Amino acid sequence: MxxxxxxxxxxxxxxxxxAEPEYEARCVSGDETECGAESGTHRDPGPVEEWQRRRTQETGHRRYRRNFGGxxxxxxxxxxxxxxxxxxxxx
Structure with a gap:
């Protein structure tokens, strides 16, 4: 033993x-099913936040799942x- x-x-x-961090978001707005649109992965949060702003303006969707990876x-x-x-x- x-x-x-x-x-x-x-x-x-x-x-x-x-290693660079990674930021992304996915639209989870919707009553019965999530929208599912995705921002894509970026090395800075700025483009993801701008995507969320544009998406809200275009669709009225206001709920997003944000992910950070490092x-x-x-x-x-x-x-x-x-x-x-x-x-x-x-x-």
């Missing part, structure tokens, strides 16, 4: 600065990262 010991390591969660990186404490660097391991 193999015995394992798990230790708590206080990683921090940070936004990955090397990437996260788990960062170990500095001392753990330094230990891994010195020993050739990964943190």
């Amino acid at each position: 193999t015995r394992r010991v798990f230790r708590y390591v206080p990683f921090t969660i940070e936004q990955d600065q090397t 990437y996260a990186v788990m960062r170990p404490p500095a001392e753990l990262a330094e230990l891994a660097r010195l020993t050739g391991g990964t943190a």
Whole structure:
């Protein structure tokens, strides 16, 4: 039987600065079924918000599902990262 010991390591969660976030919206107006029109994916919220404004002006629809996507990186404490660097391991 193999015995394992798990230790708590206080990683921090940070936004990955090397990856662009993604913004999009979908029109969910409608009584029985959602409209379903979509803004498309953009790297900035501005075009999505402008799409929502135009869509509301054109159709009167006022309810939207907004999505934001980004990437996260788990960062170990500095001392753990330094230990891994010195020993050739990964943190």
